Structure formats: C-alpha cells, structure tokens
Amino acid sequence: MLWDTQFTLEDASGKTLHLKLLNYITQGIQSGRLNAGRKLPGSRSLAKQLGINRKTVQQVYEELEVQGWLESKLRQGTFVSHVLPEHHLLESDKKLISPLKTTKSSSKLTETLYENAIVLSDYLSIKNDGIPDARLIPYELLARTYRRVCISLSRHSKLGYGDPRGAIELRCSVQKMLTSERFMNCSEQEICIVRGSQMGIYLASRILNPQEGAIVMEESCYLPAQAAFEASGFKVLKCQLDEQGLNITHLRHILSNNDVAGVFVTPHHQYPTTVCLPMHRRLALLELSKLYNFAVIEDDYDHEFHYDTNPIPPLASLHNSENVVHIGSMSKVFAPGLRLGYVVADQHFIKRAAQEIVLIDRQGNTITEHVLSDLMESGEVKRHIRKVRQQYKERRNHAAKEFQRIFGDQISFILPTGGLAIWVDISKLSKGGNLANFDNDDSTLNVFFNKTQKEPSHIRFGFGSLNEYEITQSIDKIFQTLSDVEP
Numbered sequence: 001m002l003w004d005t006q007f008t009l010e011d012a013s014g015k016t017l018h019l020k021l022l023n024y025i026t027q028g029i030q031s032g033r034l035n036a037g038r039k040l041p042g043s044r045s046l047a048k049q050l051g052i053n054r055k056t057v058q059q060v061y062e063e064l065e066v067q068g069w070l071e072s073k074l075r076q077g078t079f080v081s082h083v084l085p086e087h088h089l090l091e092s093d094k095k096l097i098s099p100l101k102t103t104k105s106s107s108k109l110t111e112t113l114y115e116n117a118i119v120l121s122d123y124l125s126i127k128n129d130g131i132p133d134a135r136l137i138p139y140e141l142l143a144r145t146y147r148r149v150c151i152s153l154s155r156h157s158k159l160g161y162g163d164p165r166g167a168i169e170l171r172c173s174v175q176k177m178l179t180s181e182r183f184m185n186c187s188e189q190e191i192c193i194v195r196g197s198q199m200g201i202y203l204a205s206r207i208l209n210p211q212e213g214a215i216v217m218e219e220s221c222y223l224p225a226q227a228a229f230e231a232s233g234f235k236v237l238k239c240q241l242d243e244q245g246l247n248i249t250h251l252r253h254i255l256s257n258n259d260v261a262g263v264f265v266t267p268h269h270q271y272p273t274t275v276c277l278p279m280h281r282r283l284a285l286l287e288l289s290k291l292y293n294f295a296v297i298e299d300d301y302d303h304e305f306h307y308d309t310n311p312i313p314p315l316a317s318l319h320n321s322e323n324v325v326h327i328g329s330m331s332k333v334f335a336p337g338l339r340l341g342y343v344v345a346d347q348h349f350i351k352r353a354a355q356e357i358v359l360i361d362r363q364g365n366t367i368t369e370h371v372l373s374d375l376m377e378s379g380e381v382k383r384h385i386r387k388v389r390q391q392y393k394e395r396r397n398h399a400a401k402e403f404q405r406i407f408g409d410q411i412s413f414i415l416p417t418g419g420l421a422i423w424v425d426i427s428k429l430s431k432g433g434n435l436a437n438f439d440n441d442d443s444t445l446n447v448f449f450n451k452t453q454k455e456p457s458h459i460r461f462g463f464g465s466l467n468e469y470e471i472t473q474s475i476d477k478i479f480q481t482l483s484d485v486e487p
Contacts, residue, residue, distance in 0.1 A: 007021075007049060007050060009021060009050055009052075015112075016112060017052050017056055018059060018060060018111075019111070025040075025069070025070075026069060037079055037080060037082060038079065038080045039079050040077070042077060043057040043058045043078075068084065069084060106231070107227060109223060109226065109227045109230065109451075110227045110231060113223065113227055128441055129272065129421060130419060130420040130421030130460065130462040130463075130464055131332075131420065132334070132335055132420065132464050132465060133388075133391075133464055134335040134337070134465070136387075136388050136391065137335055138380070141375075142371070146371055149371050153366070153367065158366070159367075161362065163354075164354040164355075164358050164362065165192045165193065165350060165354045165357075166191070166192060166194075166363075167193070167370055167373065170370070170376075171188040172188050174188075174191055174193075174342050174376075175187060175188045175191055178191075178344065182303065182316075182317055183317040184314065184326070185317070189350070190345060191343070192345075193340065193341075193364050194341045194353075194357075194364070195340065195364060195365075196329055196331050196340065197328065197331070198225075200327035200328075200329075200341050200342070201327060203353045204295075204297050204325050204343070205228040205229045205234065206232055207349060207352045208232075208234075208295055210235070210261065212259065213259030213260040213261040213262075214236065214260055215234045215236050215237070215260075215261060215264060216236075216251065216262070216263040217236055217238060217263075217264045218265065218270065219239060219241055219452075220453075221264070221266075222299065223448075225299065237254055237258060237260075238452075239251050239254060239263075241270065241273060243414075244275065244277065244278055244281060245267065245277040246277060248281050248284045248285065255288060260292060260294045261295065263289070263295070264297040264299065265277070265285070265296065265297070265298060267300075267312075267314070268300050268306075268418070269416065271449075272421070272444070274414075274416035274418075274419050274421060274460075276312060277312075279312055282315055283318065283319070286319065286320035295324075297327065298325065298326045300314050300328045301327075301328070301332060302418065302420065304332065304333055304389065305418050305419055305420060307393040307417060322346070325344075326344040327343050330342075332420070333381065334384075338368070339368075340364075340369070395464065395466065395467070396416065396463055398463075398472075399463040399471050399475070400413070402471060402472050403422070403424060406475055406476060407429075410428050411426055411428065411429065412424075420462060420464030420465075421460050421461060421464070422461045422463065423458055425458050426457065429483070430456050440459075442461060442462050442463075442466060443461045443462070443478055445458075446459065446460070459478070461474075
C-alpha cells in the first residue's frame with residue numbers, strides 16, 4: 001500500500017492560496033521531496049486536505065503542467081515530470097524561466113480579487129452580494145434587436161473603428177435618460193461609454209493625480225475600487241460610516257489634516273450597508289469639494305432600483321457639482337455579463353478618459369452599444385426596469401419577512417429603500433465567534449468589506465438573483481450555520 005503524499009500550506013510562501021500551493025509544489029520538486037514520477041493527490045482530495053477550493057488546485061496543476069513541472073496521464077492522474085524545466089540549463093539560463101523580475105508586483109488585495117474572480121467564473125451559482133437575476137433578462141427581445149442592429153450596421157458599413165467615447169447614438173440616449181430622470185444637466189460631449197462601472201472607476205484612478213493627495217473612501221467599501229486607486233499610486237484613507245452613511249464630521253477632520261485628490265462614495269445605496277445618503281450630507285459633501293478642490297467620484301451602481309419613494313437626485317445633479325465624476329452602469333438592469341456603463345464629467349475629464357481607452361481598448365463594443373441605444377429609444381429598457389423593479393421589491397419584502405420569521409429578535413436590519421441586498425446585524429449570534437468557515441453563496445460577512453475589522457457583526461444578503469423559494473432556503477441555511485457558532 002502506498003503512503004499518501006501530505007501537503008501543508010502553513011509555511012508556504014505567497015500572498016494567496018494559489019501562489020502558496022504553486023510555490024509549495026515547485027519547492028517540493030526542487031528539494032526532492034516530490035521526486036520524479038511521484039503521483040500527486042487528485043484535485044478533489046487535495047482540496048479537502050488543505051481546506052481550499054478545488055478550482056484553486058486544478059488551476060495550480062494546470063499551470064505547473066504548462067511550465068513542465070507536472071504531467072497528467074489519462075485516467076491515471078497527475079505526476080511529477082521526469083524531465084523538469086530547470087534540468088540541463090546553465091545557471092545564466094535558469095534566470096530566464098522566472099518572470100518575477102520583469103513584472104511589477106500587484107497588491108495583495110488585487111491578487112485576492114483576481115483569485116476570487118477566477119474561482120467564481122466557473123460556478124453556476126456565483127457569490128451573490130446583490131447581483132440581478134439573469135433569468136429575468138428578455139432574451140428574445142435582445143436576440144431580435146442584436147440581429148436587426150447587426151444587419152443595419154453591416155449594410156451601412158458602420159462596423160469599423162469608432163469614437164473611443166462610445167457610439168454617439170448611445171451617448172445621446174444616455175443623455176436623454178440622465179436629463180429626464182436624474183435631473184442632470186449634461187451633453188453627450190460630457191459622457192463616455194465604458195465596459196461597466198469598474199472600468200469607469202479604473203479610468204478615474206488613472207486620470208486623477210496621486211501627487212495631489214489621497215483618495216478618501218467609506219470605511220466599509222467596494223474593494224475593487226480601492227484596489228484600482230491603490231494600483232494607480234494613491235494612498236487610500238477611510239472615512240467613518242454611521243446610520244446615515246458617510247460621516248461628514250469625520251470627513252472634515254480628514255480634509256483638515258491631509259491633502260485629498262478625491263472622495264469615492266456610493267451615496268444612493270451605500271455599498272455594502274445599503275444606507276441612502278440624506279440630502280443635507282450630499283450638499284455638505286459638495287460644498288467641501290469646492291472648498292478643498294477635490295473630485296467626488298460618485299458610483300451610482302443601482303439607481304434604477306429604488307422602491308418606496310422617489311430616489312434622491314444624484315450628486316451630479318445638485319448645486320456645486322462641478323467636481324463630480326458620475327459613474328453609472330447598465331449591468332444591474334440586465335446582468336453583469338452585459339458590460340456597459342458610462343462616465344459623466346466635464347469635457348476635459350471625458351477627453352482624458354477617451355485617451356486612456358485608446359491605449360487599452362481603442363473603443364467599446366459597437367454592436368452592443370447600438371443595441372442598448374435602440375432599446376432605450378424604443379422604451380423597452382424603461383419597461384423592463386419597471387417590470388423587474390416590482391419583482392425585486394417583492395423579493396426584498398419576502399427576504400425581510402423570512403429573516404424575521406426564522407431568526408426572530410436574534411438579528412436586526414433596516415429595510416433598504418432600494419438595491420438588491422439587505423444589511424443584517426448578526427452580532428447577537430456571532431458573539432465574536434469564529435466564522436472563518438461561514439459559507440453561504442448569497443451572503444458576505446462585513447469583515448470582507450472592511451479589512452481593519454476583525455470580528456464579524458453583519459452580513460450582506462443578496463436577494464436579487466433569488467426567487468422566493470430560494471430566498472427561504474438560503475436564509476434557513478444561514479440560520480443553521482450561525483446557530484452552530486462557538487464563542
């Protein structure tokens with residue numbers, strides 16, 4: 001009987017589980033512990049042994065096979081190669097097989113976000129922190145519109161290179177929507193089409209100057225935005241949150257003690273706490289932006305889904321909004337896979353954004369941009385929003401009712417006025433206990449959004465992509481998990 005090869009990542013080098021396992025296996029082969037021809041554990045059993053995701057193991061095995069360290073044999077498994085990539089090489093040549101000295105290092109946060117994205121990409125049920133339900137997409141309408149637009153663009157020879165700011169047709173459609181429904185006074189020359197809000201955030205990080213100061217973000221925030229600003233050389237300062245959102249008093253303290261180039265906010269439904277920033281704080285923020293001359297990056301990622309009252313107008317529509325960079329997305333209207341968003345700012349900022357786009361993308365997706373413009377002009381987008389908004393409101397109400405029914409007074413939450421998630425206080429149940437193994441596809445612990453907070457006290461529960469039966473099942477699972485927490 002053969003002894004199983006044991007693995008441990010406790011002392012392995014690397015910032016992520018992917019790198020730790022990659023380095024551990026490589027070093028094991030180099031040291032002789034994993035000798036040529038040795039069979040490695042299957043991906044499923046190794047993932048179970050290490051307590052990590054199986055997809056991570058599969059990716060490491062595939063990467064090492066490409067590099068020549070491992071070889072797979074059909075129906076037999078994965079083995080250490082008999083001929084290793086570094087054998088028979090001169091010392092001077094061995095340096096050529098490592099790319100580490102030729103590339104800039106990424107931040108730990110960027111590596112973590114990348115690993116999460118790779119793992120989630122192959123899941124049927126991805127981590128849900130408030131994503132829309134792709135089952136509600138009007139597929140037949142989209143298919144018909146794509147076909148009609150493709151034929152029209154082809155006949156009129158409009159499938160070549162275009163404006164890096166986006167198709168003028170879509171920019172005009174977005175301008176009409178922003179003017180009529182969000183009270184924003186802007187022209188199509190002040191709009192740039194991007195591939196979702198994350199690209200708009202990244203462009204803002206590239207255009208603003210880190211030499212002029214730091215970026216202020218909410219203490220619990222959208223981490224991909226933080227990673228983008230840090231990658232562009234910005235120091236990120238965190239501003240406190242309270243029951244009304246961004247704490248303006250603390251922001252004044254930050255401004256009086258630091259040079260600040262910009263403040264990134266999610267005022268409509270604060271991410272992740274869902275709080276709507278009240279009007280008096282919005283006006284105070286804009287006054288401070290004029291006084292201290294910093295940009296306000298407004299991420300208005302789900303403006304369409306506000307249920308109980310008319311939504312508060314965005315920052316970009318208010319007095320003293322000259323420094324606002326407004327970023328919106330159509331991904332929440334349909335699905336994240338439809339990569340379309342927009343940036344609204346002064347013409348100089350939009351010109352700089354278009355210059356950056358020329359370098360990385362040249363232009364967006366011409367066909368999809370014309371399809372969306374067609375749907376907006378025909379009123380189909382507005383009809384779809386009206387329909388799904390009602391469905392999401394019903395799901396929000398059902399989730400609230402089920403949390404109260406299943407948990408009683410053990411949890412608490414404020415019913416969100418909009419959005420696709422609920423921020424739930426679980427501190428009575430968590431009691432500072434260890435929730436490292438908390439695993440629910442529809443919930444994210446608050447410690448994920450705030451790296452300085454160690455003890456879990458809240459979860460962000462995404463109800464948007466679940467029907468009522470699925471909501472009940474998921475909340476039931478959360479209850480069973482939290483009931484087993486040991487202080």
